[in-house]
Amino acid sequence: MEPTPAAEHRDTAAAFTALVRSADPGRWDDPAPVAEWRARDVVDHLVEWLPGLLSSGSDVRLPAGPSAKDDPVAAWEHHVAAVQALLDDPATAELVLTNPHIGEVPVDQAVSRFYTSDVFLHTWDLAKATGQPIALDEARCADMLAGMEPLDQMLRESGQYGPKVDVPGGDAQARLMGFIGRDPRAWP
Numbered sequence: 001m002e003p004t005p006a007a008e009h010r011d012t013a014a015a016f017t018a019l020v021r022s023a024d025p026g027r028w029d030d031p032a033p034v035a036e037w038r039a040r041d042v043v044d045h046l047v048e049w050l051p052g053l054l055s056s057g058s059d060v061r062l063p064a065g066p067s068a069k070d071d072p073v074a075a076w077e078h079h080v081a082a083v084q085a086l087l088d089d090p091a092t093a094e095l096v097l098t099n100p101h102i103g104e105v106p107v108d109q110a111v112s113r114f115y116t117s118d119v120f121l122h123t124w125d126l127a128k129a130t131g132q133p134i135a136l137d138e139a140r141c142a143d144m145l146a147g148m149e150p151l152d153q154m155l156r157e158s159g160q161y162g163p164k165v166d167v168p169g170g171d172a173q174a175r176l177m178g179f180i181g182r183d184p185r186a187w188p
Contacts, residue, residue, distance in 0.1 A: 005112035006087035012116050013080045016046075016123045020076045023130040028072055032129035033182045035162065039129035042122050044068035047079040050115045057097045058107055060086065087111060117144065124177055128187040141172035145179055152179075 003011070020043065028040040037045075047068050054060040065078030086092055087108055095107040102110070120140065127134030148155060155161050162181025167174045174184040 004087075005108040005116070006084070008112055009084060009087050009116045009119075012120050012123075013084065016119050016126065017076065017080055019123065019126045019130065019132055019134075020073055022132065023073075023126075027130045030129050030131075033125045033177075033187050037125075037129075039126060040068050040072045042126045042129060043072040043076050046115075046119060046122060047075050050079075050083065050111070053099070053110075053114070054097065054107065057099045058095055060092075060095060060097075060107055062086065083111065083115070120144070121176075121180060124173070124182070136173045136176075138172045141176040145172060145176045148176075148179060 023039065029038045031037070032039055032042050034042070044067075047065070051062040051064075054062060062079070062082045065082070066074040068075035092108050093106060096104050097107050097110040098104050099110075102114075105113070120136065121144075124134055124136060126132075152164070156163075161179075165178035165181060165183045167178035167184060170178065170184065177184045
């Protein structure tokens with residue numbers, strides 16, 4: 001049975017939250033695997049884009065919180081709690097997000113499909129930027145990669161992913177990171 005969007009977010013965000021909380025405060029300005037990003041920018045990206053998506057296509061307004069540029073830990077903790085509260089609310093299943101690129105999608109499904117999967121991918125980025133160990137779920141990596149590969153051209157044209165990096169013989173995590181434009185060999 002597939003996990004609910006709320007359960008999926010809770011589990012996925014828990015791994016990211018653990019990295020945020022255990023990051024050495026002196027590493028928030030260290031480079032991240034995403035070109036021109038620092039560790040704090042990984043958090044900033046996740047905190048900033050979802051509220052805009054939701055408010056532009058639904059009645060959902062996530063409460064503003066601290067800036068990740070000033071305090072990435074406080075910003076993430078505020079944001080992740082707000083997203084979880086939204087997904088835990090039974091009324092959310094009745095809300096619809098309307099977007100010219102994706103059409104009409106229930107809000108909880110949109111959060112799951114676009115945001116929670118983004119948190120999963122950026123968990124690797126934050127771990128690498130802050131020098132923490134990371135082992136993403138191999139089955140989920142393989143499933144995501146299988147779902148993304150047929151959309152390769154569209155994903156590249158979106159500008160959201162860098163050029164694909166070939167990772168011969170790599171595990172599913174390494175191949176997924178290579179597919180989205182990260183070179184796992186450059187980030188031991």
